[in-house]
Amino acid sequence: MTQATDKKTKSKAPTFTKLVSKEGGTEYPLKAIHICEETFAPLEVAYDYDVIRERVSRESIAKGPNSIWRYREFLPVESENPIDVGTGMTPLVKSHRLARRLGLKNLYIKNDAVNMPTLSFKDRVVSVALTRARELGFTTVSCASTGNLANSVAAIAAHAGLDCCVFIPSDLEAGKILGTLIYNPTLMAVKGNYDQVNRLCSEVGNTYKWGFVNINLRPYYSEGSKTLGFEVAEQLGWQLPDHIVAPLASGSLYTKIYKGFQEFIKVGLVDDKQVRFSGAQAEGCSPIATAFKEGRDFIDPVKPNTIAKSIAIGNPADGMYALDVAKKTNGNIESVTDAEIIEGMKLLAETEGIFTETAGGTTIAVLKKLVENKKIDPEEVTVAYITGNGLKTQEAVQGYIGEPLIIEPKLDSFERALERSRTLERLEWQQVLV
Numbered sequence: 001m002t003q004a005t006d007k008k009t010k011s012k013a014p015t016f017t018k019l020v021s022k023e024g025g026t027e028y029p030l031k032a033i034h035i036c037e038e039t040f041a042p043l044e045v046a047y048d049y050d051v052i053r054e055r056v057s058r059e060s061i062a063k064g065p066n067s068i069w070r071y072r073e074f075l076p077v078e079s080e081n082p083i084d085v086g087t088g089m090t091p092l093v094k095s096h097r098l099a100r101r102l103g104l105k106n107l108y109i110k111n112d113a114v115n116m117p118t119l120s121f122k123d124r125v126v127s128v129a130l131t132r133a134r135e136l137g138f139t140t141v142s143c144a145s146t147g148n149l150a151n152s153v154a155a156i157a158a159h160a161g162l163d164c165c166v167f168i169p170s171d172l173e174a175g176k177i178l179g180t181l182i183y184n185p186t187l188m189a190v191k192g193n194y195d196q197v198n199r200l201c202s203e204v205g206n207t208y209k210w211g212f213v214n215i216n217l218r219p220y221y222s223e224g225s226k227t228l229g230f231e232v233a234e235q236l237g238w239q240l241p242d243h244i245v246a247p248l249a250s251g252s253l254y255t256k257i258y259k260g261f262q263e264f265i266k267v268g269l270v271d272d273k274q275v276r277f278s279g280a281q282a283e284g285c286s287p288i289a290t291a292f293k294e295g296r297d298f299i300d301p302v303k304p305n306t307i308a309k310s311i312a313i314g315n316p317a318d319g320m321y322a323l324d325v326a327k328k329t330n331g332n333i334e335s336v337t338d339a340e341i342i343e344g345m346k347l348l349a350e351t352e353g354i355f356t357e358t359a360g361g362t363t364i365a366v367l368k369k370l371v372e373n374k375k376i377d378p379e380e381v382t383v384a385y386i387t388g389n390g391l392k393t394q395e396a397v398q399g400y401i402g403e404p405l406i407i408e409p410k411l412d413s414f415e416r417a418l419e420r421s422r423t424l425e426r427l428e429w430q431q432v433l434v
């Protein structure tokens, strides 16, 4: 009894205070709701920054867990023990060879291709969403996914002992499907695109009282992406970069990196600075890039047709807010073709030893395009966000990379093959010169 009371008096009040409508500011309680009843705008978590400022310092954060939970005062959960499967604190790699190839002096790669446990940035948002789902009393969790989210919800639900039913478009890459099924959730492969899957999930949510991480739990879920901003600031020695390039699907990740930087400025963890935000889309699904180029502040939905399936959202929920961030930070939103995406994947692998999926290929291809179009200054401290792992989208590069040399287990067979491959290399080289 005394112990329990002790614990209670010692445990701190949460730093997050309410949900607020992004249009009009109507306030809502901290429940599983995501849309303002008056304006239909998304709801967002609000915090008491005076409390956060009192509680955190660079030192206290550095002493925290080696995961996203070192930033827990900035995340919308109450639990003493959030679900911690080692998500976050992925490497920020100073690029040398890719930087030289592109003509940049200060390029960094934030490598979420090796995030835990399912090798994409989605583990960040799901760790937060499922911790909150548990607090709100849900026993079944769900989502509409372009692939990576399904992997992550299935894995982390398995770890937390939650029931799991996830929805994906049926035409996803084999690695994304297997990478979900292995955790033994109920997997619904819907004959339709992501936007149709998402609509179906909203209907299911009307009847089934489940925690849909990117629907009724979306305000909490999306906050997890802020840690991509926090980590970069901490890893740069408590400084903000000059320019970031990130992929856009719904636009959530991109806008939340922005929110993360703003929060660090607000509580005095970093100096104020204008960071330029550039966004990357695949031409076959580029509603945000198109609106940006046409100078519009609204999105015309499209039907996706691209190999970059993980970012193929034709009707992006946070598209408008992403446009706003690009404009007010003097950034750009660009799109690239599927061929350029494959080149981007190969370029990152060959220069940095990082095998990313199609979304990362999109980011690198857009980075290259922005440098070529003089939209990134060579001196700028630029961070490219690599959000997913290439082993999950092997189909995309099949036929565009080399093949193994099949040999007999004999030295002369090896030597003949080596000679052949060197001749081929010379031929290729001559073709480049011609």
Ligand SMILES: *Cc1c(COP(=O)(O)O)cnc(C)c1O
Pocket (backbone or CB within 6 Å): 120, 121, 122, 146, 148, 149, 247, 248, 249, 250, 251, 252, 253, 254, 310, 311, 357, 359, 360, 387, 388
């Ligand atoms: C989901 C996803 C994104 C983008 O997410 P949004 O927050 O919806 O913009 C980017 N990269 C990868 C690999 C993803 O799975």
